[in-house]
Amino acid sequence: MRKKLVVGNWKMNLIQPQAVSLVEALVRKIAVTDAVEVAVCPPYTSIGAVAQALKGTKISVGAQNVFWKDSGAFTGCVSAPMLADAGCKLCIVGHSETRGRFGKLEIDADDVGYFAETDKTVNQKIKALLYHSLMPILCVGETLAEREAGNTDDVIRRQLEGALAGVDCSELGCFSVAYEPVWAIGTGQVCDSKEASRVCGMIRKTLAGMYDQETADAIRILYGGSVKGSNSKELFSQPDIDGGLVGGASLDPDDFATIVLSAV
Ligand code: PEP
Numbered sequence: 001m002r003k004k005l006v007v008g009n010w011k012m013n014l015i016q017p018q019a020v021s022l023v024e025a026l027v028r029k030i031a032v033t034d035a036v037e038v039a040v041c042p043p044y045t046s047i048g049a050v051a052q053a054l055k056g057t058k059i060s061v062g063a064q065n066v067f068w069k070d071s072g073a074f075t076g077c078v079s080a081p082m083l084a085d086a087g088c089k090l091c092i093v094g095h096s097e098t099r100g101r102f103g104k105l106e107i108d109a110d111d112v113g114y115f116a117e118t119d120k121t122v123n124q125k126i127k128a129l130l131y132h133s134l135m136p137i138l139c140v141g142e143t144l145a146e147r148e149a150g151n152t153d154d155v156i157r158r159q160l161e162g163a164l165a166g167v168d169c170s171e172l173g174c175f176s177v178a179y180e181p182v183w184a185i186g187t188g189q190v191c192d193s194k195e196a197s198r199v200c201g202m203i204r205k206t207l208a209g210m211y212d213q214e215t216a217d218a219i220r221i222l223y224g225g226s227v228k229g230s231n232s233k234e235l236f237s238q239p240d241i242d243g244g245l246v247g248g249a250s251l252d253p254d255d256f257a258t259i260v261l262s263a264v
Contacts, residue, residue: 004236004263005176005220005243007137008040008250009064009092019046020053025253027057035264036243039090040250044078051087062090062137065098068124080132090135090174092245094122094163096182099139119162126163126175135174137245138163139224140203144183152181152199157206169211176220177203178245184225186247190235196223197238204240229258236263 014022019042030038039060042050051061063086067077083091099117117125122138129136140159142152156179179199184191191199200221208216223235224245235241243263249255 002218002220002242003034004036005222006036006038006256006260006263007062007090007092007178007222007243007245008256009095009224009245009247010040010042010046010250011064011097011247012043013251014042014046016046016049019050022251022253023050023053023059026059026256027054029253029257030059030260033264036260038260041090041092047083047086047088060089061087062092062135063088064092064095066091066093066125066129066134068121068128070128080128080134084132084134088134090137091125091129092139092178093117093125093129093136094139094159096139096141096180096185119159122159122163123165123167126167130167130171130175133174135176137176137178137222139178139180139245141180141182141184141225147181147183153202156199156203160203160206161210164210169215172211172215172219176222176242177207178222178224179203180224180245186226188226190226190228190231191223193231193234193238193241196235197240200238200240200242227259229255229262232259233262 039062041062041064047061054061063083066080066083067074070079070081094117126136140156142155146155181191203221204216207219220242222243222245223241227244227246228249246259
């Protein structure tokens with residue numbers, strides 16, 4: 001039986017005092033039980049303060065991105081051992097906003113450098129996180145154009161295969177996937193729960209094909225994209241959805257608490 005996982009992605013929001021107030025409010029509102037695992041992913045600047053504020057609670061801290069090298073001349077980057085040192089237990093990888101928002105780069109491809117993720121950079125990041133015992137949350141999902149062209153499943157299969165190239169099943173002890181249709185992120189347009197569950201089931205089937213059924217059955221597959229307290233229960237009650245990756249609503253302690261409790 002997979003334990004549900006609910007993760008808040010705060011994106012580029014909140015300075016340290018605000019971040020600490022938010023987690024203090026969460027701790028008051030969410031009595032985390034063994035039935036659900038909860039984590040928040042603040043911006044890098046607040047990870048230390050949030051980790052400190054969450055000491056002794058069951059809520060974990062994660063990061064929103066990572067660089068795959070451990071150290072070196074990579075100005076502006078943060079490595080997996082640095083995240084572990086700051087108190088992180090997990091890290092989002094391949095979010096559509098770091099792959100290139102809405103599936104497109106907002107700056108010239110020639111100027112992108114290390115910032116735009118490709119399946120290859122996602123793969124490097126996953127290997128670095130697993131090596132340092134941090135749980136990657138691999139984001140996959142199609143753009144609206146890809147969905148309308150009937151390519152949803154192919155796009156996601158390609159993302160999974162690229163992200164996990166050369167990763168052995170013995171390394172996947174702590175690993176999860178978030179199905180995040182790009183058109184549903186921050187738009188208020190949530191994916192229909194049956195369709196979200198179908199895609200999550202397809203992801204599991206793909207993982208079973210890449211590895212084996214036992215490995216695939218142990219991996220949590222979350223849904224992300226306009227999750228709110230008003231739709232989370234319906235989403236989380238679907239057979240193939242093991243929790244949520246929550247953006248906007250994770251900044252509101254009441255809404256995030258409702259979402260967490262709906263996963264119990
Ligand atoms: C996200 O950023 O991963 C996300 C799902 O955002 P939102 O919940 O705001 O759609």
